[in-house]
Amino acid sequence: MSAPLLELRRLTKSFGGARALRGVDFDLRAGEVHALLGENGAGKSTLIRIVTGAHRPDGGTITVDGRPAGPLDPRTAQRLGIACIYQQPALFPDLSIAENLALRLETGGPLRRLDWPARHRRATTLLARVGAPLDPRREVRDLSMPEQQLVEIACALGAGARIVIMDEPTAALTQTEQTRLHGVVRELRAQGTGVIYITHRLEEIFALADRVTVLRDGESVGTRPAAGLTEPELIRLMVGREVAQPYPPAEHPPGDAVLRVRGLGRRDAGVRDVSFDLHAGEILGLAGLVGAGRTELARILFGLTPADAGTIELRGRIVRPRSPREAVQLGFAYVPEDRRRHGVILDLPLAHNASLASHRRLFPGGWLRPAAERRLAEDFIRDLGIRCGGPFAPAGSLSGGNQQKVALARWLATGPQVLLLDEPTQGVDIGAKAEIHRLIRGLAGQGLAVLLISSDLPEVIGMSDRIGVMRGGTLTTLLPGGAAPDAVMAAALGRATEAAR
Amino acid sequence: MKAWPRELSVGLALAALLAALAAFAPGFFAPQPLLSLAAREAPVLLVACGAAMVIVCRQIDISSGSQFAVVSVVAGLLAAEGWPPAAVATAALALGTALGALNGFLVAGLGLPSIVVTLATMVTWREGLRWWRQGAFVNLPDGLQWLGLGQTAGQWTLLATALALLTLLALAARHLAAGRHLYAVGSDAEAARLAGIRPGAVTFGAFTAAGALTALAALMNVIQSPQVDPKSGTGLELKAIAAVVVGGVAIAGGRGRLAGVLLGLLLLATVGPALTHLRIEAHWEKAIQGAIILLAVAAEGARRRPA
Numbered sequence: 104m105s106a107p108l109l110e111l112r113r114l115t116k117s118f119g120g121a122r123a124l125r126g127v128d129f130d131l132r133a134g135e136v137h138a139l140l141g142e143n144g145a146g147k148s149t150l151i152r153i154v155t156g157a158h159r160p161d162g163g164t165i166t167v168d169g170r171p172a173g174p175l176d177p178r179t180a181q182r183l184g185i186a187c188i189y190q191q192p193a194l195f196p197d198l199s200i201a202e203n204l205a206l207r208l209e210t211g212g213p214l215r216r217l218d219w220p221a222r223h224r225r226a227t228t229l230l231a232r233v234g235a236p237l238d239p240r241r242e243v244r245d246l247s248m249p250e251q252q253l254v255e256i257a258c259a260l261g262a263g264a265r266i267v268i269m270d271e272p273t274a275a276l277t278q279t280e281q282t283r284l285h286g287v288v289r290e291l292r293a294q295g296t297g298v299i300y301i302t303h304r305l306e307e308i309f310a311l312a313d314r315v316t317v318l319r320d321g322e323s324v325g326t327r328p329a330a331g332l333t334e335p336e337l338i339r340l341m342v343g344r345e346v347a348q349p350y351p352p353a354e355h356p357p358g359d360a361v362l363r364v365r366g367l368g369r370r371d372a373g374v375r376d377v378s379f380d381l382h383a384g385e386i387l388g389l390a391g392l393v394g395a396g397r398t399e400l401a402r403i404l405f406g407l408t409p410a411d412a413g414t415i416e417l418r419g420r421i422v423r424p425r426s427p428r429e430a431v432q433l434g435f436a437y438v439p440e441d442r443r444r445h446g447v448i449l450d451l452p453l454a455h456n457a458s459l460a461s462h463r464r465l466f467p468g469g470w471l472r473p474a475a476e477r478r479l480a481e482d483f484i485r486d487l488g489i490r491c492g493g494p495f496a497p498a499g500s501l502s503g504g505n506q507q508k509v510a511l512a513r514w515l516a517t518g519p520q521v522l523l524l525d526e527p528t529q530g531v532d533i534g535a536k537a538e539i540h541r542l543i544r545g546l547a548g549q550g551l552a553v554l555l556i557s558s559d560l561p562e563v564i565g566m567s568d569r570i571g572v573m574r575g576g577t578l579t580t581l582l583p584g585g586a587a588p589d590a591v592m593a594a595a596l597g598r599a600t601e602a603a604r
Numbered sequence: 605m606k607a608w609p610r611e612l613s614v615g616l617a618l619a620a621l622l623a624a625l626a627a628f629a630p631g632f633f634a635p636q637p638l639l640s641l642a643a644r645e646a647p648v649l650l651v652a653c654g655a656a657m658v659i660v661c662r663q664i665d666i667s668s669g670s671q672f673a674v675v676s677v678v679a680g681l682l683a684a685e686g687w688p689p690a691a692v693a694t695a696a697l698a699l700g701t702a703l704g705a706l707n708g709f710l711v712a713g714l715g716l717p718s719i720v721v722t723l724a725t726m727v728t729w730r731e732g733l734r735w736w737r738q739g740a741f742v743n744l745p746d747g748l749q750w751l752g753l754g755q756t757a758g759q760w761t762l763l764a765t766a767l768a769l770l771t772l773l774a775l776a777a778r779h780l781a782a783g784r785h786l787y788a789v790g791s792d793a794e795a796a797r798l799a800g801i802r803p804g805a806v807t808f809g810a811f812t813a814a815g816a817l818t819a820l821a822a823l824m825n826v827i828q829s830p831q832v833d834p835k836s837g838t839g840l841e842l843k844a845i846a847a848v849v850v851g852g853v854a855i856a857g858g859r860g861r862l863a864g865v866l867l868g869l870l871l872l873a874t875v876g877p878a879l880t881h882l883r884i885e886a887h888w889e890k891a892i893q894g895a896i897i898l899l900a901v902a903a904e905g906a907r908r909r910p911a
Contacts, residue, residue: 469781
């Protein structure tokens with residue numbers, strides 16, 4: 104048998120202290136579709152970035168066409184015929200299709216003469232090869248998402264790519280568009296191209312893939328031929344046996360329902376018909392894949408994108424938060440996902456960050472009271488164990504875990520009833536993670552109702568009293584705390600037999 | 605705190621300049637010319653305070669010079685009509701506030717970029733004034749100049765008023781929730797919104813306050829001369845913004861103090877007269893001011909870069 108197109112051996116990569124890849128083996132043959140599967144954070148993106156040259160591996164070897172390739176950079180990767188189609192196409196919206204193709208395919212100095220007819224001819228040929236009869240003069244901004252994907256694929260073909268990586272290409276496609284894309288992928292395979300196909304949809308794997316590799320916690324747990332694999336087998340591979348991690352147990356049984364949500368939705372946020380109860384002292388985990396609508400749900404509850412359907416009942420009263428300001432006054436608190444950008448204000452000192460959402464309560468009349476503010480900050484530094492250079496240290500000088508605690512402190516200062524946490528331990532080191540877990544459980548113990556969005560499966564299972572699973576913008580399943588990871592993952596993926604959107 | 609070294613360096617530059625003057629041209633420190641210089645710059649200080657608020661909020665207002673001219677001319681005409689000074693002042697302040705509020709509405713309400721909005725209002729007010737007044741000066745009635753206090757007392761009054769307002773605004777920035785909100789919105793408007801602050805209201809407030817301060821500055825300028833020049837205030841916005849930037853306010857918003865703005869203005873305003881006294885040719889003034897601004901922006905850039 105000839106050498107594989109691409110072969111990765113014992114690839115390792117760490118970011119700071121976090122090990123993203125711990126020795127991954129992977130190979131891709133000419134003329135095959137090789138599916139790459141794994142939970143969020145299993146290392147798929149890191150693996151792809153190493154293959155496309157965006158990241159340098161810390162260790163391991165990369166072989167292309169049987170020749171050792173060394174660590175790749177984007178240029179070399181391109182020259183070796185590696186191309187990546189991302190979920191969100193990376194094209195220039197203001198330029199035409201032909202110009203977008205030319206930008207990547209043409210070489211030469213900035214003063215060379217441009218041959219427009221040749222440009223258009225080539226674009227037309229390439230578009231025909233991917234089955235997209237588009238006018239190359241059209242601006243990319245006028246194209247639909249699937250059309251843009253086809254342009255990307257055309258571009259990859261034009262560059263002579265023999266290794267094409269597709270990162271969840273069908274996540275935003277309709278059934279028809281998906282079928283058409285599958286046709287293009289099969290066409291590529293027939294032409295001898297190797298395709299690395301990443302997806303969360305199990306049915307796609309069975310429809311398309313020749314082999315499947317499953318990544319878990321930065322390791323490849325197995326490569327199998329797709330034929331003969333069953334769905335439960337795949338899920339078990341993805342989830343694996345859980346390492347028992349000590350999560351703080353609930354101190355009391357949950358109390359009365361604080362929040363009743365019925366049929367909640369917002370069309371343009373892709374959230375529909377969400378119903379659940381959240382009790383005082385309860386942690387309700389929200390599991391699901393990226394894009395399942397969990398953050399969008401939190402944003403609706405917090406008034407950032409007000410609902411256009413359904414009701415929110417807070418302590419027996421129907422409420423309609425239409426802005427974060429109203430939501431804060433009602434007793435909602437939201438620690439957003441993107442802490443680095445919007446959780447804390449990096450320029451402001453810790454104390455100012457902590458008091459920011461509670462000005463009305465702390466400073467009646469609008470006069471700041473520095474003494475009260477300092478006391479508040481010192482209390483939180485003590486209670487939450489924030490490691491910092493004092494209450495007036497700039498928030499930007501703290502570590503990620505401590506910034507997250509400051510973000511939490513800001514909301515605790517408002518005396519909320521419902522705490523919405525969106526990926527509270529993302530990018531936080533192990534030690535701080537355990538502390539944040541204890542804090543969250545402690546807050547629930549004080550009677551706070553907590554909605555915990557987390558893509559970390561062990562975390563959401565270990566922390567939650569109940570687990571809600573979202574898929575396709577709605578809450579599909581409610582499981583008891585400590586549910587089997589397979590069950591949560593199966594619910595998040597949906598049944599393989601169920602048709603995709 | 606961390607911001608002090610920056611204001612300290614402006615202060616040191618100013619001190620060095622004053623020391624050079626003391627050594628080589630003690631004539632600079634003659635009381636009466638110095639007081640006149642201070643009174644001339646007092647209105648600029650108020651405009652700079654307004655500009656600082658807008659810039660801390662991560663916006664920019666380049667229409668203040670035109671606002672200044674419109675308010676000056678209208679105040680002059682009303683005074684010439686025989687309105688009592690208090691009524692003239694009230695009307696002028698209301699007009700300036702309205703002009704500022706219009707900028708604020710266009711930026712915060714309609715979400716238009718402030719550089720474009722204030723460029724448009726800058727040109728509109730300036731050209732509208734030219735079309736309306738055809739460049740005619742407004743003669744003021746007797747008794748309005750120096751508010752009838754005489755030149756020296758009038759100059760002291762202006763200086764004291766400007767410094768008192770600066771102090772009040774600096775205290776407000778430090779001790780009012782509204783001041784804190786200004787910094788929060790300028791640092792990260794989305795984070796501020798998530799914290800329940802209304803960035804739009806804060807931005808609107810900053811532009812409106814800047815308009816009111818510009819109107820007050822215009823009044824303080826009008827009473828210094830017997831006539832109102834319809835071209836007054838030309839280039840004022842740039843002087844004000846320069847003082848703000850030199851004073852250590854981050855052009856990207858969220859950081860800076862009014863104390864620094866005062867130092868920045870003192871430094872820039874001293875350069876011109878200092879050159880005269882040091883017998884250096886006067887046309888170096890702009891070049892030196894430009895160099896100071898570049899230095900300030902470069903220092904800001906160096907601080908912004910992650911350590």
